[in-house]
Amino acid sequence: MSDQPRQPRSPRKPGKPYRRPQKDPVRMLAFEALRAVDERDAYANLVLPPLLRKAREKGDFDTRDAALATELVYGTLRRQGTYDAIIAACVDRPLREVDPPVLDVLSLGAHQLLGTRIPTHAAVSASVELARVVLGDGRAKFVNAVLRKIAQDDLDAWLEKVAPPYDEDPEDHLAVVHSHPRWVVSALWDSLGGGRAGIEDLLAADNERPEVTLVARPGRATAEELLREDAAVPGRWSPYAVRLAEGGEPGAVEAVRENRAGVQDEGSQLVALALANAPLDGPDEKWLDGCAGPGGKAALLAALAAERGALLLASEKQPHRAGLVAKALDGNPGPYQVIAADGTRPPWRPGSFDRVLMDVPCTGLGALRRRPEARWRRRPDDLDGFAPLQRSLLHTALDSVRVGGVVGYATCSPHLAETRAVVDDVLKQRPEAELVDARPLLAGVPELGEGPDVQLWPHLHGTDAMYLALIRRTG
Numbered sequence: 001m002s003d004q005p006r007q008p009r010s011p012r013k014p015g016k017p018y019r020r021p022q023k024d025p026v027r028m029l030a031f032e033a034l035r036a037v038d039e040r041d042a043y044a045n046l047v048l049p050p051l052l053r054k055a056r057e058k059g060d061f062d063t064r065d066a067a068l069a070t071e072l073v074y075g076t077l078r079r080q081g082t083y084d085a086i087i088a089a090c091v092d093r094p095l096r097e098v099d100p101p102v103l104d105v106l107s108l109g110a111h112q113l114l115g116t117r118i119p120t121h122a123a124v125s126a127s128v129e130l131a132r133v134v135l136g137d138g139r140a141k142f143v144n145a146v147l148r149k150i151a152q153d154d155l156d157a158w159l160e161k162v163a164p165p166y167d168e169d170p171e172d173h174l175a176v177v178h179s180h181p182r183w184v185v186s187a188l189w190d191s192l193g194g195g196r197a198g199i200e201d202l203l204a205a206d207n208e209r210p211e212v213t214l215v216a217r218p219g220r221a222t223a224e225e226l227l228r229e230d231a232a233v234p235g236r237w238s239p240y241a242v243r244l245a246e247g248g249e250p251g252a253v254e255a256v257r258e259n260r261a262g263v264q265d266e267g268s269q270l271v272a273l274a275l276a277n278a279p280l281d282g283p284d285e286k287w288l289d290g291c292a293g294p295g296g297k298a299a300l301l302a303a304l305a306a307e308r309g310a311l312l313l314a315s316e317k318q319p320h321r322a323g324l325v326a327k328a329l330d331g332n333p334g335p336y337q338v339i340a341a342d343g344t345r346p347p348w349r350p351g352s353f354d355r356v357l358m359d360v361p362c363t364g365l366g367a368l369r370r371r372p373e374a375r376w377r378r379r380p381d382d383l384d385g386f387a388p389l390q391r392s393l394l395h396t397a398l399d400s401v402r403v404g405g406v407v408g409y410a411t412c413s414p415h416l417a418e419t420r421a422v423v424d425d426v427l428k429q430r431p432e433a434e435l436v437d438a439r440p441l442l443a444g445v446p447e448l449g450e451g452p453d454v455q456l457w458p459h460l461h462g463t464d465a466m467y468l469a470l471i472r473r474t475g
Helices: 025-040 044-058 063-078 080-088 100-114 120-134 137-150 155-162 170-178 182-192 196-206 266-277 296-308 319-329 382-400 420-428
Strands: 212-216 232-234 241-244 261-263 286-289 311-316 336-340 353-359 401-411 433-436 467-473
Touching: 025 044, 025 063, 025 100, 025 120, 044 063, 063 080, 063 100, 080 100, 080 137, 080 155, 080 170, 100 120, 100 137, 120 137, 155 170, 170 182, 170 196, 182 196, 212 266, 212 296, 261 296, 266 296, 266 353, 266 401, 266 467, 286 296, 296 311, 296 319, 296 336, 296 353, 311 319, 319 336, 353 382, 382 401, 382 420, 382 467, 420 433, 420 467
Parallel strands: 286 311, 286 353, 311 336, 353 401
Antiparallel strands: 212 241, 212 261, 232 241, 401 467, 433 467
C-alpha cells in the first residue's frame, strides 16, 4: 500500500446532478432469480421461466437477452463452489460473514469474468452498477474491489491457486475444480468406479447445459413429426426422442401444446421403455406407475399401454402432483386412471398388476445438469431419510405385481445407497423375486456395465444418471 496520504475527493461541480445507478434488466433478472433460489429454496428451472415471460411481456427482453440471463443464472449456480473458493481468496473475512445478496452479485460478476466471453471491463462495470442498484453505493465499492482482484487472472490460473493438488487430496481437488460438494464427488466416484478420467468427465458433464429432449407419445405423435421442427435432431437411443438444438423452445412445438408430445429426458424414456418391453409370463393387461408425479413416465407408459389395450393406473401421493399427472395423461387414447394415494399403504389389492414402475423419491443427484442448485442443498444425511421409504415402496411394488409379472425400480440418482443397496436389501427378504437382465431391453445403448441392472450416465449416454433394476416375481 502506498505511504502517500489519501488525496481529498474532488467536490462535485455545482449544478452537476447525481448520477443514478442504471438498471440493467438482464442482470437484474438474473440477480432476482438467484435470490429466489437462495431465500426460498426455489429451483431455477421453476423460477426463471415466469421471470423471462414477464420481462418479454414488458418489452424489456429479446431472445438474446433471455439467453444471456439464462446463462448467467445457470452458469453461476453450476460453478458456485468454484466461484466461492475464488471469492474467498479475495476477501478479508469468511464467506459466511458476507451478506448473501452481496455474494450473489459477486458470483454473477465472477461468472461473467471467468465463465463467459464478456469483456473484463464490461463484466466489472455491469456488476458494480448492479450492486449500486440492489445494494447501495457503499457495498458497490466492495464489489468493485473484489471483482478487480478476480479479473487479474483467468479461471485456470485461479484454480491453480485455490484447488489443492490432485496428488494430495483428489476428492477436494475435484470438488473445487468441478464445483461439486466433496461428499457428492466421493459418492459419484464410488458409483462410477474407475480412475480419474471417468469421474472428471462425469463432473464436467454435470456442469454442461443439457439439451431439451422431447418425447413423441406413441399413437399420438411421431418422432418424424417432431423432426420437422426447426433445430430438431433425432434422439440417441429412444425411438420416440427428439432433441432440440440450443435455443429450441418446446412451447413453440404444436404437438407439445396439444399434449401429444412432452419434454422428457431420454434416460427417463429408456426406463419406461425397458419396463414396457420386459418379457412376461401370462397376461399383459394392467400396469401401475406407483410414484407417478409429475407424469412424464406415466404419459409414455399410458401411451404404450394403450397400443396393447392395457390399462395404466397412475398413483401419486401428493394431490397437486397427481393433478400434474392427470394433465400429462389428458387425451391418452387408451384406458387409464389417476389417483392420489400413498404408495406405502396402497388401496389396490396385492398381485393386481402385470407391470409395475416404482420411480422412487431420491436425492436427485442424477439430474444435477438440470437442477445445479440441488448439489448445494443435499446433505449426506438426506440418504438416511430416503432409505426407509425407498425400501418400503419397492416392497409395495413386489406385493402389487402378480406372479410372472415384472417390477421396474428406478431412481434419478446413481448413489449406491439409493440403487443397488436398496435392491439387494429388499431381495434378501423376497425369495420369490429375482433380477432380470435389463441391458438387452436398452438395445443399442453402450457401456451398460456388468448388469443385470443398468446405470445411465450424462458423460457416457447424454442422459440424466437414471438407474433401473428389473425384478420378476417368481412365486
